[in-house]
Amino acid sequence: MNYIVWAIPVFFLFMVIEIIAAKIEGKKVYRLNDSINDLSCGVLEQVILAFVKTFLFGIYVLIFEFFVAKNWHIFNIEPSLLSWTILFILVDFLYYWAHRFSHTTAIGWAGHAVHHQSEEFNLSVALRQGTLQPFFTFIFYLPLAAFGFLPAMFLIAKSANTLYQFWIHTRLINTMGPLEWFMNTPSHHRVHHGKNEQYIDKNYAGIFIIWDRLFGSFEKEDIHPAYGVLTPLKSWNPVWANLSYFLHLGKLSIRSPFFIDKVKVWFMPPGWGPRKMPEENAPDPSTLYDKYDPKIPLNISIYATLQFAMTTIGTLYLLSQMKNMHYEKYAIATLIIVSLINIGGIFDKKTWAVYTEVLRLYSIAIFTTVHYYNSPMFFPIVFTVFIVATLFSLWIQYKWPTKRSDNAFSKEKT
Incomplete structure (x- = not known):
């Protein structure tokens, strides 16, 4: 069962509540064109995922059954309160590293950048997901199959991890007291979506912000974040949103004069340039808060x-x-x-x-x-x-x- 699909009506209900609450508070947190594009990216991701999820999830199942056949499982895990608790923690821990990979390697960022292209921050952004990202991140969860966690247990735990992250995409909740120390909250996640210099590549957490504190990627919300990516997409085309950075990397790879750099382009951090090629222009700080917003009747x-x-x-x-x-x-x-x-x-x-x-x-x-x-x-x-x-x-x-x-x-x- 695709739990995310069945949660869609609830997502829309909470977006309506957020719009009403923002209106009451006198804040404008939605733009029609931006939000439609967020949702379009989400629709595209769900449509493509419907055709490939059997393949991706099937790899987990095959590894699990292979270890069963060989009697190689590290643990003989049965559903229980303890095993569920451990699994939820492990899924979140692995999510942290998959998410960090998505920001610190060019190929990972090519799949994940879609989620950060919105120049607003609201609940619709939570549904803006990269269509190709699962092809690069599902690998991080395969060790759970070797440990012996049942495929159905993993599917539920992973869906729960994703569903939790929906509500933290809002500007209407400031801080949440003691929870800020160990849980991922809207304040922490606003930092993650900020393109201000001090916010870039910070707060990768899914549920527990403790991972960022432990591994040196935590940043507290200080100044108001500017949302989006440093090189704005300037398009409401969801297919282009998913392919643009891949095409950018492909052009860099082809034009690179050194073979090793043709390969490194894909695995170095985003923004890295091959030798003997002009450096990319740095973004203009004065345009940090500018938004792409063509007007139509x-x-x-x-x-x-x-x-x-x-x-x-x-x-x-x-x-x-x-x-x-x-x-x-x-x-x-x-x-x-x-x-x-x-x-x-x-x-x-x-x-x-x-x-x-x-x-x-x-x-x-x-x-x-x-x-x-x-x-x-x-x-x-x-x-x-x-x-x-x-x-x-x-x-x-x-x-x-x-x-x-x-x-x-x-x-x-x-």
Whole structure:
């Protein structure tokens, strides 16, 4: 069972509560474009993970069963209060090192940077996860299979570790007294997301901040953090968010004049440069608190938000029904990914977005036609879908500002 997926309605409920609480306190902690992009990255991660989780979790299961067959398990572990307690602590300890790896190696950062690209800090950021990160971090947990922890126990403990970290992504909770000394709290995690010089690569903890205190990576919240990454993404495209740093490393590797540096590029700390190549420009301190925030008309924002809501519903349907699907799961997943890219393009004010939106809408209509071909409700369903696709297509083309009226983008603010 994917516990994270089943917790999604609860996540949305708490985001609504946070928005209301922020409104009461007179704080603005959400931006529509930023939050939609956070959630889009989360949707993309869950869709891809649905296809690869069997492979990743299967490696754990194979190692566990291999050690059972060989009678090599270090411990013969049965579920008990003691074994569960030890497992929760070990999972958090290994998370600390996997997380530290994700910040201190370029290839780890390429997978993890997605989570830090948001220039806001709120509960939606907790759902902004790197799609490719699990391929680099799952290795850290494999020793637990050799120790003898049952696969189901590990899955529950790892999910609990992830679920705990949701609530610490908020600016509405200041400090929490004595808990600050040994638990990871919103204050500690705000530091982790800060791009201020004193906050970079600090507070890697998942649940227990004690690991950072023990291994020298702890930093107390002092000044107000500036959120995001030192080289801003400046895009609301979730696919580009996941691939941009990998492509940057690939270009560095290809251009490097020394073979050893072509390899080192991937495993040195982020920002390291190969020999005899120009150094990367240092970020301008005066732009530390600047935010990427292109303005689009309110009605276009509402349209993009509506399309994202429909895409999210489609994602929940896919995740809940995948085991009963055949070829259609690949088509639905592809349409979801295309939808996320296009929604990002709309918020980015990309001219191509209006044209690809028309193609996307009719692609959904064509898929519906094929999917319901043998249904007794074929004609009413297909007729409705094509009518809706046509209306949406005409509306977005009519409302989208043309080159002669580009100033329409600045007349209305999201």
